[in-house]
Amino acid sequence: MIDLHCHILFGVDDGPQQLEDSLALAKALVADGITRVVTTSHILEPPLSTATIQQGIAFLEKEFADQSIALELIPGGEIHYTVSLEEMRTHTINGGRYLLLEFPHGSLPSSAGELIFSLRTAGLIPIIAHPERNGSLLRDPGLLEPLLEQGALAQLTAASLAGDFGSPARQCARFMLKKGMAHFIATDSHGADWRPPRMSAGIKEATKLLGKEAVNKLVFDNALTVIEDREWND
Numbered sequence: 625m626i627d628l629h630c631h632i633l634f635g636v637d638d639g640p641q642q643l644e645d646s647l648a649l650a651k652a653l654v655a656d657g658i659t660r661v662v663t664t665s666h667i668l669e670p671p672l673s674t675a676t677i678q679q680g681i682a683f684l685e686k687e688f689a690d691q692s693i694a695l696e697l698i699p700g701g702e703i704h705y706t707v708s709l710e711e712m713r714t715h716t717i718n719g720g721r722y723l724l725l726e727f728p729h730g731s732l733p734s735s736a737g738e739l740i741f742s743l744r745t746a747g748l749i750p751i752i753a754h755p756e757r758n759g760s761l762l763r764d765p766g767l768l769e770p771l772l773e774q775g776a777l778a779q780l781t782a783a784s785l786a787g788d789f790g791s792p793a794r795q796c797a798r799f800m801l802k803k804g805m806a807h808f809i810a811t812d813s814h815g816a817d818w819r820p821p822r823m824s825a826g827i828k829e830a831t832k833l834l835g836k837e838a839v840n841k842l843v844f845d846n847a848l849t850v851i852e853d854r855e856w857n858d
């Protein structure tokens with residue numbers, strides 16, 4: 625499987641702090657069925673440089689080769705909504721048109737629709753990270769609809785479906801899945817112990833709701849479209 629959201633690079637955000645923490649997370653991802661992972665370190669102001677991300681990837685790739693860890697790393701970022709559009713463009717997934725967009729956890733900013741419109745106008749496709757954990761959307765998941773109509777996509781966190789973020793986030797994630805408001809399931813994992821990958825547990829829950837075929841589309845086909853930068857067909 626492909627994981628579109630993962631904090632695997634060490635020493636750059638609230639993910640792993642040391643090499644061994646990254647390696648432990650990598651092994652946990654592989655054990656969870658992941659073969660390719662997008663490195664989505666937090667991109668805030670001042671943003672991480674793409675050179676730092678590339679160096680982090682190159683370093684881990686060498687370690688993975690030495691330790692026979694079969695996990696491919698793909699560049700990206702979890703981009704905070706306040707980052708400039710020019711900067712967002714430099715942190716897209718695999719250098720393509722898709723990017724992972726982070727809104728504040730408390731509430732949805734009033735500028736959300738405007739930002740999505742600007743990104744789409746600029747030829748970029750925002751993927752809203754974990755909408756099921758946003759305060760406004762937890763209260764009213766229907767608020768996601770107009771953002772999707774403007775051309776945004778949405779990524780649920782597998783651990784939310786598994787109940788790790790509590791019952792409200794789980795219920796919200798289930799609602800979004802059933803209503804067809806979610807396009808991806810990813811781990812948003814930060815370590816082997818704290819916020820570990822829970823892809824298989826999340827998929828199990830999603831499969832109960834949607835069936836195997838629909839879930840395969842979310843975790844294989846849709847994710848592949850993104851990393852290969854293919855046109856979105858829904």
Ligand SMILES: [Fe+2]
Nearest residue numbers: 629631702812
């Ligand atoms: Fe994240």
